[in-house]
Amino acid sequence: MxxxxxxxxxxxxxxxxxxxxxxxxxxxxxxxxxxxxxxxxxxxxxxxxxxxxxxxxxxxxxxxxxxxxxxxxxxxxxxxxxxxxxxxxxxxxxxxxxxxxxxxxxxxxxxxxxxKTPQPVPEPLTILGTGLALGLGGLFKSKQKQKLEG
Structure with a gap:
């Protein structure tokens, strides 16, 4: 085949x-x-x-x-x-x-x-919320690092 x-x-x-x-x-x-x-x-x-x-x-x-x-x-x-x-x-x-x-x-x-079983597609707000949480977490971590170094 x-x-x-x-x-x-x-x-x-x-x-x-x-x-x-x-x-x-x-x-x-x-x-x-x-x-x-x-x-x-x-x-x-x-x-x-x-x-x-x-x-x-x-x-x-x-x-x-x-x-x-x-x-x-x-x-x-x-x-x-x-x-x-x-x-x-x-x-x-x-x-x-x-x-x-x-x-x-x-x-x-x-x-x-x-x-075929359709694959679930994440909702746009879920994607946006995850991206926002990751971005804020990274920002918070860099501010903490600056405090400790400064």
């Missing part, structure tokens, strides 16, 4: 009958799109065939609002990839065949999403 920022796996079994909570420290993954086999289109996900590698793209998703995970399943295992953008190349090197060697044919390519 050329656009992944993290990878977890290979995991034994099928992602569809496992609890994916906790992957990449996210607890509420929801399936968004799935392409069975190594080519097809579903809900903005396009996977181009190639057996063990090719290209893919994803449209219609805001990467700023959602955590996005791709799962590639092949053989008896699957691997998960946390994405920071969509598209480019895929391969099955991160999943294992029945003989536990990398590179089985792709069974399915699935996209999961989770709404």
């Amino acid at each position: 050329d656009v992944s920022i993290a990878c977890e796996g290979a995991f034994a079994g099928n992602n569809e009958n496992q609890d994916l909570s906790g992957l990449f420290n996210v607890s509420n993954w929801t399936q968004y799109a799935k392409v069975d086999g190594d080519s097809g289109t579903s809900n903005g996900l396009t996977v181009n065939g190639g057996g063990t590698s090719s290209t893919w793209s994803l449209t219609g998703i805001d990467f700023n609002s959602f955590d996005i995970m791709a799962i590639l399943k092949g053989g008896p295992t699957f691997s998960a990839y946390l994405l920071d953008s969509a598209g480019l190349n895929w391969n099955t090197d991160g999943i294992l065949k029945g003989n536990y060697k990398p590179g089985p044919g792709l069974s399915h390519f699935t996209i999961y999403t989770s709404a």
Whole structure:
């Protein structure tokens, strides 16, 4: 995955009958799109065939609002990839065949999403109050230092 920022796996079994909570420290993954086999289109996900590698793209998703995970399943295992953008190349090197060697044919390519939790933004008055307190503290400290030296 050329656009992944993290990878977890290979995991034994099928992602569809496992609890994916906790992957990449996210607890509420929801399936968004799935392409069975190594080519097809579903809900903005396009996977181009190639057996063990090719290209893919994803449209219609805001990467700023959602955590996005791709799962590639092949053989008896699957691997998960946390994405920071969509598209480019895929391969099955991160999943294992029945003989536990990398590179089985792709069974399915699935996209999961989770709404990002908005980060709290400090209120302007809180920032102003903190800055004022730090400034007054520094001023008081320098006046105390001048008294002691003078």
